[in-house]
Amino acid sequence: QKEVEQNSGPLSVPEGAIASLNCTYSDRGSQSFFWYRQYSGKSPELIMFIYSNGDKEDGRFTAQLNKASQYVSLLIRDSQPSDSATYLCAVNIGTGGYNKLIFGAGTRLAVHP
């Protein structure tokens, strides 16, 4: 079992809809959680991070964290075709505070007009 699990998709949503991306992790000691967007052949781009239980909103993006359930999600409101990409969930595995990231396999999102 991977330390960070994501549904590989593709997740297909119509333009203007809400896209919901989910991620579970195995290490209960994890404290920091990140969502990266990656276009094909490009580098991961940080779009959201969350450290506390609950919701965190930034523009069209909302990250949700439930540490008891070891679950983190990303909601994208008013999805646009330009949001079509692979979304990587990453969990900080910190030893002594040095914080390497463990990534999930990524969920491919396709937003169709």
Added chain:
Amino acid sequence: AAGVIQSPRHLIKEKRETATLKCYPIPRHDTVYWYQQGPGQDPQFLISFYEKMQSDKGSIPDRFSAQQFSDYHSELNMSSLELGDSALYFCASSSLAGGLLEQYFGPGTRLTVT
């Protein structure tokens, strides 16, 4: 805003050759991380440096070595290259001393081993 700089962006090498990848972190960032991403895979952590000292080590082959210099740039040295080393290599940086855990990725170096 200044971003992470990586060079070269593309590199073609033959088997058993050596390669050196360079990474220049965001100004005032003190920590550098190296990741390898194979085709269709997620990024895999290789190694990290904090304040010029190795801070963590992941699935980095013994053929690879890395260091961080006094100006905080980092170099990943790869020897005896194998076909399986063909991948995207990303460098990321963060400011741990500044309490910032978020890692920002550079554009990557695409290494092709023939």
